[in-house]
Amino acid sequence: MHDLIASPFLEQHLLVRPGTRGGLLLPEPRYEELRHLDRAAPVPSWLADSTREQWPDLDLAGRQAAEVLLVREPSAWGYSRASWEINLGCNLACKQCYLGLKVNSGMPLGDKLNCLKIMAEAGVLWLQITGGEPTIDRDFMKSYAAAFDLGMMLTISTNGTLLWRENLLNLFRERPPYRVTVSMYGASKASYDELTQRDGAWDLFVQGMNAARRARLPLRMSIIVTEDNAHEEQAMIALCESWDVEYNVFTNMTPTIYGGGEVLTAQSKEHLRMRKQFTGCNAGHTFFHTDPHGLVSICKIGRDDQISLPNEGIQGLARLGAIADRLMLRTGGCSGCQLSGACTVCRPLAKHYQEAKAPLASYCQHGQKAKVNA
Structure with missing residues (x-):
């Protein structure tokens, strides 16, 4: 198990620590020193000093490099971030969900692990594992552990209703996530259960949040404002602040990934906001998205002309940049x-x-x- 990851990141080299934010820029000679360091040797004194200054609770002095440090190899592919829908199934049925049909299907575990290896080879350092609800997937825990062991900084996007489970909490203690992003659908049982269309969903959400806060998980809330809960927008914000958890507020609903407009009826017209000007993005060039069947697209929205990682392997990514440029026209x-x-x-x-x-x-x-x- 590693405490630190040294990795290329675009044109730079970073030293990051799972479970924490922030990190250190590594000059290329320092990165190369770590890359070629005898794994049985103690960590260099400069590394112990630098990490102690950045993370005072982490003392590396005299510790063996293999015990604490994972060094990611350079990648010729130039990707740095990715998102992965491990499934599309969910234990809730939210009215506004952009995924539309909740089909709990996907790849067998072997293909999942192979896709994760390809992502790591492509250079992905930050990986978002999402769904559907990722924690209901039968292979979530093994997939998460594999991604962590490959040296990725992991964000889990979840509805939080299962975060009370001890097996999940133990997994996150052993292999800390970079962030756990929890969607919030109301500030009361009535509105939460109505929007999610599941009796008892609020109770599970509160139970999950209480457990996650006790475990000191790195939480961030996504407050989803819809027609059903718009009257509780300030109450949701107040609840996040009382929990001392950072949050973002999302008010604009989008069609489903299939182009269906049925979810747009959840839009609170009073909360429809003009978005900021779109000035371009790195989708398809330094970022990509993978669906439950290993089909890669430029992002979660632009799913045309997908590339099959199980069938084409990493070589298929060579076509992604051109696909991105075409889809943005x-x-x-x-x-x-x-x-x-x-x-x-x-x-x-x-x-x-x-x-x-x-x-x-x-x-x-x-x-x-x-x-x-x-």
Whole structure:
């Protein structure tokens, strides 16, 4: 088990510690020194001094390098982050969920582990494991442990309803996550159970949050504001603050990954916000997304022209950059738009809204202007 990871990250080299934020920039000569260090040797004095300053509770003096340090090899592929849907199944049935159908299917464990090895070989240092609800997957614990042991900093995106389970808490104690991001769907049993369409969901959420806080997991809340719980927005914020947990508030609903608009009815019209201007992203170039069947896309939204990791292996990623550039072109209903330079959504997301026949005001400046002038 390692306490530290030394890894290339884009054009730099980092020293990071699982379970914590922050880290150290490593000059390339220092990274190469660690890379070629005899694993039976003690850690260099400069490393012990640097880590003690960054993490006072971590004393490496005299400890064997193999005992505390994992050094990631350079990658020719240039990826640094990825997200992985381990499944699409869920123990809740939230009205606003962009995944649409909750199908609990995916790869056998062997293929999951192989895909994780490919992600590590591609250079992925930060990996988000999501779903559906990832913790209900039968292979979650083995997959999480494998990803950790490969030297990835792990974020778990969860509804939190199972975080009270001792086997999960033991896993997170032994192999600390970088972050646990919990979606929050209400501040009372009535609103929470209504939005998630599951009796008793609120009770499980509170039980999970109490256990996660006692375990001092690195929590971040995603407050989801919808028509059902909009009246509790401030109460949800107050609850996060009383727990001393950081949070983000999300108010804009999106169509399903299949282009379905049925979930848009959950939108609180009073909370519909104009997004910030879209200025580009690294999807497909330094980041990618993998679905439960090992199909890689540029991101969670732009799922066209997927690449099968189980069938093509890492060589398939060579096509991803060109796919990303093509998917970002303003085509279809966005062709010739004179406002495209200041658009607030990327082309793949605009396509989803158009397929869902969503109101123009929910995603487009033209609709917003018409709304203002009405």
